[in-house]
Amino acid sequence: MVSASSTKRPNLKPLGAANRRSGPAPELSRDALVDHALDLADREGLDAVAIRRIATDFGVTPMALYWHVKNKDELLDAMGDRIFDALTVPSADGDWLDQVRAAVVSLVDALRRHPGSVDLAMPRVLISPPAQALAERTLGLLRDAGFSVREASDLARQALLTAMILVTGRPGAEVDTPEPERAAKVQAKRAAVATLPADLFPNLIACADALTDCDDVDQYYGSGIDLYVAGVKELHAARH
Amino acid sequence: MVSASSTKRPNLKPLGAANRRSGPAPELSRDALVDHALDLADREGLDAVAIRRIATDFGVTPMALYWHVKNKDELLDAMGDRIFDALTVPSADGDWLDQVRAAVVSLVDALRRHPGSVDLAMPRVLISPPAQALAERTLGLLRDAGFSVREASDLARQALLTAMILVTGRPGAEVDTPEPERAAKVQAKRAAVATLPADLFPNLIACADALTDCDDVDQYYGSGIDLYVAGVKELHAARH
């Protein structure tokens, strides 16, 4: 019952562990590594996911990580896989278009949990089992609706891309920048628009606030998904 | 008519300049810097855009770059702006929906020229003058068609995101990975799919090739843009 890592600590630094905020610095393990990396990416951006940085967060030397993970790429891949682990394949009832919508919704929901690591999802979508399951379902829906292999593939890919881009490109969610300078960037954009001649750029000026911020997050995702589903519907209708 | 930089070269390395492939290593200047950085990103990915790396490409010390550019962020911003410089605002004739399509096409065409730097575009879209012009036009079209400020803003943003994602996510265009390992990654994906039970994943198996490669690039972009335009059309029709 002795608290882990209280014994046998070399007398180097004051403590070495949890000196970063929000870091309880738990037992080192592959899972703990991936979890911490995902958290880090969400809080400070993907660039903050550094072997050395994570090592000090765990109170350990950088090389310790190489026991649990082959190299940084493998860590990144594991993060991508972990994102899809939260994926739930929706139940198969309702209109086929509703089911397509449900698939995109579940994709968006999974990605929203780790906005800082969304870019890691694409390369793993054909490898992660839950993602494979959802892909199979979606492709089946599209194929049954009459789309060709090429069309269904393109539409399914677009579904993932849409979900990714909604999360990544959400205004007000620049994940990699801490509050002080994030506000400065938004300010810079609005300022750049504000100096424009009002007679030449009436619409841009009118939409500046709507473009740089996002009052209702759920309706933002809703309308993004609506656009995709509406596109699929229209393309399907145009096939006759 | 003496060739530039042939005089007064310190006797350090053999030559120091153009030792990287494809590098004529021209006169150092802000424009040359940005051009080279864009090329680098297209050939080897955005990570290859490093101050020190670029410096050696120009045959110069890293600190020399800081005269032409405040820091790396400013270089990245300049790259984003340069992408939009190739943007042509399409002529204003035809159906409003055709004009919306033309706007997306021109966006895609600009982004396709620098696939490695597409991610730098989003933060500059409200700051780059050509992008402002296209945004104004697009927002005007959508507003005139009856969409609200919020709707028009979301749709216009989605247009940019769609263009970005089409270029970024194009199968067979993993920009950051040189040929040897790129083929290996595609192979890994297809292998992962191939080992799946054929009775449970018929569609995924049937679509594996279509998902991992892109035979006809122009039709790929065409159908991606079609989906967006069809979505806008359907959303517009649903407003009555």
Place this chain on the structure above:
DNA sequence: ACCTGAACACCGTTCAAGT
């Protein structure tokens, strides 16, 4: 105006060695 030298605080990774 334009560039260098030296220095600092980072980064990923390998390899041999410790327990």
Place this chain on the structure above:
DNA sequence: ACCTGAACACCGTTCAAGT
């Protein structure tokens, strides 16, 4: 099985100094 020490080749950036 799990971690460390030392080393290597990178990275962005600052500051004082050169021409």
